[in-house]
Amino acid sequence: MRCCVRRTIGQKEIDRKFFVIRKEVDFMVLKNLKMEPIKLLQKYYLPDSRAYSILLAHSLAVTNKALEVARKVPQFNPDMQFIEEAGMLHDVGIFLTSAPEIDCHGTMPYICHGYLGRELLEKEGLAKHALVCERHVGVGLSVEDIENQKLKLPKRNMQPVTIEEEIICFSDKFFSKKGDGGAVEKSSEEILAGIKKHNKDGVIKFKQWVIKFGG
Numbered sequence: 714m715r716c717c718v719r720r721t722i723g724q725k726e727i728d729r730k731f732f733v734i735r736k737e738v739d740f741m742v743l744k745n746l747k748m749e750p751i752k753l754l755q756k757y758y759l760p761d762s763r764a765y766s767i768l769l770a771h772s773l774a775v776t777n778k779a780l781e782v783a784r785k786v787p788q789f790n791p792d793m794q795f796i797e798e799a800g801m802l803h804d805v806g807i808f809l810t811s812a813p814e815i816d817c818h819g820t821m822p823y824i825c826h827g828y829l830g831r832e833l834l835e836k837e838g839l840a841k842h843a844l845v846c847e848r849h850v851g852v853g854l855s856v857e858d859i860e861n862q863k864l865k866l867p868k869r870n871m872q873p874v875t876i877e878e879e880i881i882c883f884s885d886k887f888f889s890k891k892g893d894g895g896a897v898e899k900s901s902e903e904i905l906a907g908i909k910k911h912n913k914d915g916v917i918k919f920k921q922w923v924i925k926f927g928g
């Protein structure tokens with residue numbers, strides 16, 4: 714199933730956005746990867762849809778940030794190639810959710826995009842990448858978080874475990890998905906203020922990550 718596109722952006726706008734995005738894609742090391750994340754995204758999203766434009770801009774921003782973070786912590790020996798692939802795919806499940814402001818017209822609540830992305834990537838034979846999808850929502854969700862916040866999610870531990878999962882989850886917090894496809898980096902303070910609203914333990918976790926990875 715591909716993204717159901719109800720609203721498309723104008724051709725001129727697409728051309729302008731894609732010129733910028735393609736330049737970034739070319740700049741990245743995507744050629745040497747074992748699998749091709751862009752091709753996989755295009756299996757589920759129409760390339761001229763606003764959803765794809767927003768997803769690609771966000772995923773590139775998160776992946777670039779994650780690679781930057783990973784380079785700062787060589788002592789943990791992060792797998793750079795995996796970060797690049799999984800960073801590009803971590804939000805693949807958004808089209809299955811209902812978020813019309815970012816051109817996603819599925820039926821599931823937005824918070825489900827993580828585990829839905831996991832199911833999708835598992836079907837693609839990418840079990841390790843799939844876990845990144847499930848474990849990147851918020852600062853990761855424990856069974857307790859899911860129960861206490863009455864989230865409509867399967868009751869299992871959805872917290873990042875590996876260093877790559879942690880780096881991608883951390884990096885993701887710096888970029889929201891803008892309706893215009895733009896990617897503006899937030900400050901650690903802005904992120905903390907957002908987390909504070911619904912997850913006090915999350916504040917501690919994010920502060921620990923800032924110490925571990927740098928803000």
Ligand SMILES: [Fe+2]
Pocket residue numbers: 771775803804885
């Ligand atoms: Fe994301």
